[in-house]
Structures are given as C-alpha cells and as structure tokens.
Amino acid sequence: MDLLERLQEVDILTVARDLGLEVNAYHKMCCPFHEEDTPSLVFYPATNSFYCFGCGKTGNNVTLYSEVNKLAVGEAIRQLAFRYLPDAGSKPRRPVRRINPDLPQIKRLGDTKPDRHEEVHSVIYESFRDYCLQQPSNELSQQALDYLKERGFSEKTVRDFRLFSIKNYPEASWHLKNRFSTLDLQASGLFNEKNNLIFFKHPLIIPYHRDGRIVYLQGRVLEQPPEGFHKYMFLAGKPVTLFNHDLLKHLKLGTRVYVTEGAFDAMTLVQAGHAAVSLGSANVFKREWAKLFQRCEVCFYLDNDTTGHRAAEELGEIFHQLGITTTHQWKTPPPGYKDVNAYWQARGGVQGELF
Ligand SMILES: [Zn+2]
Structure with missing residues (x-):
C-alpha cells in the first residue's frame, strides 16, 4: 500500500477536528469555503469524503487539509503523513500548524475537476432519465409534449436537447431509492432532506449536459x-451550470453566441439557427466559464x-476584464415581452425576425 492509499484511510472526521473545525453530531459543519450560518457541509465517513450542499465543494481528507490550510496538495500530503503516519518518514517543508476556524473565509474555490462525487451524480441523473424514458407514455407525458409545442418548440428541438418527463412520480422515486444510497441521492440534489424526489410538482425535466454526460437537472x-x-425547480444545493455547454466546444472562431437566462430562451435561439447557451439564472456566472467563450x-x-x-x-x-469580445454587448426582447421565448411565441414562431 503506498503513502497515498494509506493516507486515504486516515479518518476525515479526525482530520477535520484536528484542524480545529467544529463538526456536529450529524457529521455536519459550517462550510469554511463559503459564508453561512447553518451547517451545510456534510462528512461521509463511509467514503471518507465531504460535500457542501451550499457551494458544491467536495473532496477527501487531502482536499480538506490543503484547502483549509491553503497548501499545495504535495505539501498537504507531506504534512498529513507527518501527522498521521509517523512511520512513513515523511517530512513537511513548512511548519505544521493548527488553524482557527474563525479566520477569514477562504475565497479560493477554483478546483472544478470532476471527481468521484460528480461521476456518481451523473450516474444518478442518467439512471433517472433512462427510467423516465422507458416508462410508458401517458396523459402526463402527452401534456408535457403539448406544453413544449405551445412554447413553440419543434419535435427535433425537444429531441436534440433530450428533454424528458416524469410519467409516474412514485415509481421513478422508488427506482432511484432502490438503486442508490440516501446519502448519494441527497448529495446529488435530486432528493431533499426528507428524502423525497424534488420534482414532485415539476414533471418536465431539462437536462444540462457536459461532455455528453448529464451534470445538472431542472x-x-x-x-x-x-x-x-x-x-x-433547481437541484437542492447543487450549483447551477451552463445549459448547452458542449456547443461552445465546436464553434468556429468568431461565431456569435447568445447568452440567455433561461434554458428555453437558448433553445428558442438554437431552433432559429443561432448559437446560444443559458446561465440558468441571471445572477449566476462563474468566472471559469468565461474562458469557454474566448473563441466567440x-x-x-x-x-x-x-x-x-x-x-x-x-x-x-x-468579459471585458477577461479580454473576451462582446460586440453589441447586449439585447433584450422588445418592450412588452418578458423574454426571448415569449417574444418568439407572440410572433407565432416565425423564423428570422427574432430581434
Ligand atoms: Zn460551502
């Protein structure tokens, strides 16, 4: 067993407590990576990991130790080995110190590499989609299709964006509960604290894909x-991500890309022959997304x-600060229309004159 494997067996709760972090009896604590008053960071002793329902931060004992102490991963490993595996003969380069949880909040939230949790969440979302798709059509699914048609979407658009509906809520919920652990279902945001599938009143599901995998559901x-x-209804405690993300990977240099608030607005523009992505919400934009737009x-x-x-x-x-071209910086639908899709509908789905 190598050093890393041995380190992975060091109890994450012990590491947290030794760092001076206050973990409660339910294995929860106030997250040191975002500001909050009630604990939303949860430790999972079974997988020796943690997940914050507030900011989405997740990782193992090395992540926790390095991020809290603001250390490079290599140095964090050396310090952890020095502390918990004295026979490993590892010597840290910097003095090992305790930290005070009341210190100013840690602002560095940069690490976005997919990890085991993200992978598990995608598996859960896809299992949910596959189950919903194989349920027989019924009145509810017909109602969902009618609704989309009414919003002006063609069958092709609905198919291209892989929208689906929950035809039978109790069965879909039961399928997921049978297949996945409560902790994973809750961490995925698809189930709430009472362990109910969150889309009780929201049967039409809009999947967000990244590299072909589902990474978010609305x-x-x-x-x-x-x-x-x-x-x-957005996933409980999961940060919303870009809708139609994969489009950005295949664009020709200088293509105009519309950035909308709602997924339906992006779908409307794509159906009209434009390139569009959506933010999910007007007040969420992650700086790391900006580089995705560099060619557009x-x-x-x-x-x-x-x-x-x-x-x-x-x-x-x-975008200006990051040096990304934003000509004609922004547009809104004409007065009297709330959003792109509302304008489209009012125009009876006529192509061309969207602007
Ligand atoms: Zn957090």
Missing part, C-alpha cells in the same frame, strides 16, 4: 405553479426586467 411545472411553488463573439440576450439589465452590464464588465 424541473418545470406544466401549468401555473401551485401556491408556494416556483415554476422552475458574445451577445447577452437577457430578460426584459431590471435583473436582466443589471446582469447584462455586470457580465459585460467581467
């Missing part, structure tokens, strides 16, 4: 949302409301 109601529900000419096409207008200015500024 649900939508088919009619007006019932009292107390929003028309969209970006045009923000955000909602016709104050949030949309403000977001367009802020996003324009971020």
